[in-house]
Amino acid sequence: MVKILITGSLGQIGSELVTILAKRFGKSSILMTDVKEPAVKNSEDVEFSILDVTNADSVRSIVRENGITDIFHLASILSAAGEKNPQKAFAVNSTGTFNVIDAASSLGINRLIIPSTIGVFGPETPRDNVPDITITRPTTMYGITKVSAELLSSYYHDRFGLDVRGVRYPGIISYLTPPSAGTTDYAVDMFYHAVKHQEYTCYLSPETTLPMMYMPDALKSLLRLFDAPASSLKHRLEYNISSFSFNPQELYGEIKRHVLDFRVRYEPDFREEIAKNWPRTLDTSEAAKDWGFSPEYSFKETVSDMIVNVRKILDLA
Numbered sequence: 001m002v003k004i005l006i007t008g009s010l011g012q013i014g015s016e017l018v019t020i021l022a023k024r025f026g027k028s029s030i031l032m033t034d035v036k037e038p039a040v041k042n043s044e045d046v047e048f049s050i051l052d053v054t055n056a057d058s059v060r061s062i063v064r065e066n067g068i069t070d071i072f073h074l075a076s077i078l079s080a081a082g083e084k085n086p087q088k089a090f091a092v093n094s095t096g097t098f099n100v101i102d103a104a105s106s107l108g109i110n111r112l113i114i115p116s117t118i119g120v121f122g123p124e125t126p127r128d129n130v131p132d133i134t135i136t137r138p139t140t141m142y143g144i145t146k147v148s149a150e151l152l153s154s155y156y157h158d159r160f161g162l163d164v165r166g167v168r169y170p171g172i173i174s175y176l177t178p179p180s181a182g183t184t185d186y187a188v189d190m191f192y193h194a195v196k197h198q199e200y201t202c203y204l205s206p207e208t209t210l211p212m213m214y215m216p217d218a219l220k221s222l223l224r225l226f227d228a229p230a231s232s233l234k235h236r237l238e239y240n241i242s243s244f245s246f247n248p249q250e251l252y253g254e255i256k257r258h259v260l261d262f263r264v265r266y267e268p269d270f271r272e273e274i275a276k277n278w279p280r281t282l283d284t285s286e287a288a289k290d291w292g293f294s295p296e297y298s299f300k301e302t303v304s305d306m307i308v309n310v311r312k313i314l315d316l317a
């Protein structure tokens with residue numbers, strides 16, 4: 001029987017992943033955990049426990065006591081929050097991820113899924129059509145901890161046979177749970193301001209292009225990777241994925257087709273420094289070849305769908 005542990009399950013990705021996993025495996029097969037209590041009960045009524053991944057004993061106990069077979073490790077401090085508190089980012093992203101990897105390996109977990117990020121890239125990485133294996137010398141604490149998670153995953157796979165898998169997510173656009181403090185959050189913020197007919201002050205420059213993806217494709221991809229035969233995977237966490245790339249000016253232009261009076265002004269801050277060291281476009285061909293990555297939503301479809309759903313969420317439909 002499958003029993004899946006999700007760490008950091010109350011975040012932008014976890015709060016939506018839990019619904020898909022509960023539908024597929026049944027709610028009694030999922031254990032949601034996070035360092036904080038949920039603000040509202042999850043719609044699937046899945047069991048929830050507090051778990052701080054920086055505590056190695058707690059990680060091991062929860063895996064052992066609940067008969068966990070598979071783990072989605074989503075607990076993380078994202079890029080912008082990591083620059084505000086690098087010590088905490090190291091504790092959660094490095095120590096916490098080590099605790100999860102080590103517990104998964106020694107307790108015989110079937111599959112451990114850990115999302116990585118375009119934050120592993122840095123100023124020396126090429127900016128366009130970036131392949132999976134390239135220069136990964138980031139300058140943020142977030143990036144440093146995520147490169148170390150990639151390397152640790154390869155180490156535990158090669159040394160101990162741990163089946164650990166992941167994708168390098170680009171910026172993820174979604175409407176259900178607000179993004180926490182990443183560098184690509186502006187994209188989601190813009191929709192909320194537009195739908196409320198508020199002017200938006202963008203913290204990136206109008207021409208800063210980044211790879212992005214809509215949440216349904218982000219979740220579908222993670223599940224597809226989860227299902228892939230181990231023998232088809234050539235990388236552990238180093239699979240680049242993205243659906244399209246755009247800059248704030250292009251997103252503004254597309255949203256304005258739906259909200260005619262929308263206005264944006266630009267006041268770049270420290271997040272511009274982070275974003276300008278990340279790639280503009282990614283080569284996703286290895287993910288397509290090895291486990292069938294194929295996103296469905298185009299840029300235009302994502303924008304239309306977001307407008308409809310943000311209006312619904314805000315009761316403005």
Ligand SMILES: NC(=O)c1ccc[n+]([C@@H]2O[C@H](COP(=O)([O-])OP(=O)(O)OC[C@H]3O[C@@H](n4cnc5c(N)ncnc54)[C@H](O)[C@@H]3O)[C@@H](O)[C@H]2O)c1
Nearest residue numbers: 008010011012013035052053075076115117169171172180
């Ligand atoms: N959202 C994106 O755009 C994006 C892009 C690239 C990669 N990723 C990766 O995807 C994964 C999930 O990201 P997300 O967007 O859902 O993040 P998020 O910040 O929305 O959620 C992370 C969750 O981790 C929890 N957490 C923090 N410290 C913890 C601790 N000590 N123990 C347990 N839980 C703790 C938080 O409470 C939060 O609910 C991360 O590994 C992130 O690096 C996300």
